[in-house]
Amino acid sequence: MSTYCSRQGFASDPIPARAGIGLKFEHIREILETMPPVAWFEVHAENYMSAGGPSIQALENIRRHYPISVHGVGLSIGSAGLLDKAHLRRLKRLVERTEPGLVSEHLAWCTSGSVFLNDLLPLPYDEKSLATVVAHVNEIQDTLGRVILIENPSLYISFLRSEMTEPAFLNEMARRTGCGILLDVNNVFVSASNLAFDPNAYLRELDMGLVREIHLAGHHARPLGSQVIRIDDHGSPVSDDVWDLYAAALQGTGAVPTLIEWDTNIPALATLLAEADRAQRAISNRSPDGGHHATAA
Secondary structure, eight states, X not given: OOOOTTOBOSOSSOOOSSEEEEOOGGGHXXXXXXXXXXXXXXXXXXXXXXXSSHHHHHHHHHHTTSOEEEEOSOSOTTOSSOOOHHHHHHHHHHHHHHOOSEEEEESSEEEETTEEEEEEEOOOOSHHHHHHHHHHHHHHHHHHTBOOEEEOOOOSOOOTTOOSOHHHHHHHHHHHHOOEEEEEHHHHHHHXXXXXXXXXXXXXXXXXXXXXXXXXXXXXXXXXXTEEEEEOOOOSOXXXXXXXXXXXXXXXXXXXXXXXXXXXXXXXXXXXXXXXXXXXXXXXXXXXXXXXXXXXX
């Protein structure tokens, strides 16, 4: 574990163990005018890294009324090279400016040297990759002075050199760094369908006590010869299969913050709120008192 002795858990305005939605530019005016009864919002860090301008001003306005979570997509913690220090400094500035309840990143890589790839790519689950990820997570946490969450990816291929399962990799990464896990239930279902493993067995192997947030999203099923490949496109309602897997996950995690992700084919705000209401009913059925705020050492 990193030697950063005074690392904070989360901000003084934590994310409640309730359902939230992603903040989309298309909805900002409506949100500020109507103040919908949603528990919290998540933003993609890279959309708000400017020093000023309308987008960061709108985020600060919403932050006055709602807790927010910052979700990064560009740090490339699985890359073999060094982290982008300038990108990490921009993230730190955003975190200090907005004091989000949660900060998260992906277990993936998207850079190679000076080349940025517009996708979140998988990595082999072996000791070499684990050492790289652990070092990068520790560097991020030490720079931010706080605990972060790492999200499991959606997978379309597996690596012959992998030495451990994804849940085992995530468990060990969290043990060595003190970070938490962001469990994307849709990603588990997509990966299980594409790679032919049991998603419920995945949940049983994952240390659910490390899960501090859950993501739910829609995916697209595309025929590929005699098979069907599922694509994590965040462009449709959460499928019934994913809702069922979410209910199973809540049996292990208890009530935790849950986000509805919808990043393509953006619908009306009312559609996102309806999906969040369904997630909230699942949380309440699992924990009638609404659960607890997401906190960690």
